[in-house]
Amino acid sequence: MTVITLGPEGTFSHELALKLGNGPVVLEPTIHSIFAAVAAGEGDGIVPIENSEAGGVGETLDGLTQYSLSITAEMYMPIHHNLASLVPLDKIRVIYAHPQTHEQCSGCIEDWKVPVIHTSSNASSALEARKTPNAGAILSVSAAAIYRLPIIAEHVENNPENTTRFVRISKTPNPTCRAGKCSILIDPDTDRAGLLYDLLGVFARRGINLSRIESRPSKRGMGKYVFFLDYAVSGCTDEALRELEGITTIRKLGCYPKTEVPA
Structure with a gap:
């Protein structure tokens, strides 16, 4: 099966796809284009959905809202960032970084007091840093090697975990x-006091463990949200979903195992 993930070569998504080794890898320039390619039947996609430091990935949550696709596996990958540049740190006048990378490395970036320009991926950051005088990029070890950018500061993420x-x-x-x-x-079709309490109560009464709840703008106006819920599979799951469907509109995104990532 073809695996479609975020490019250019050297992104963390690309690195993960290669480690999993499930088939040929196709790189797309944006997360939205990954969803479009999967919807067109070109293969399965691998996309980041949340980070322990920066939270949910908006593009992925929006893709799950817009496309009728299913989640079929989850993977967890340690993420370590590095500052790379053709010049020393005191010569850097701009740093290129993906928005999520910026948030994950905000402590060091604040200390450096260097302006940041956001890019579509860590690999794109490397490409921009190579062609821009006195520029740096925050990226992975593999991306630094691919784009021949010397690492001048290692492990610049806020949290080593x-x-x-x-x-x-x-x-x-x-x-x-x-x-x-x-x-x-x-996707609530009403706005009333106690709605979220009632929704969560469906799971609480049955002892079903909710591991994540996240809101996202519905794009239908201010104050209108959709909610993403993750929960552990249990014998009461089907019963809970039937009750939930009687309260509001839901879409099942899938049940799936955790896939271990080779070192």
């Missing part, structure tokens, strides 16, 4: 999953 959760997206959902995690999208 920095981790990104990735998911595999597919046109076809997993068969019935009896272990692991499930995800759903809740």
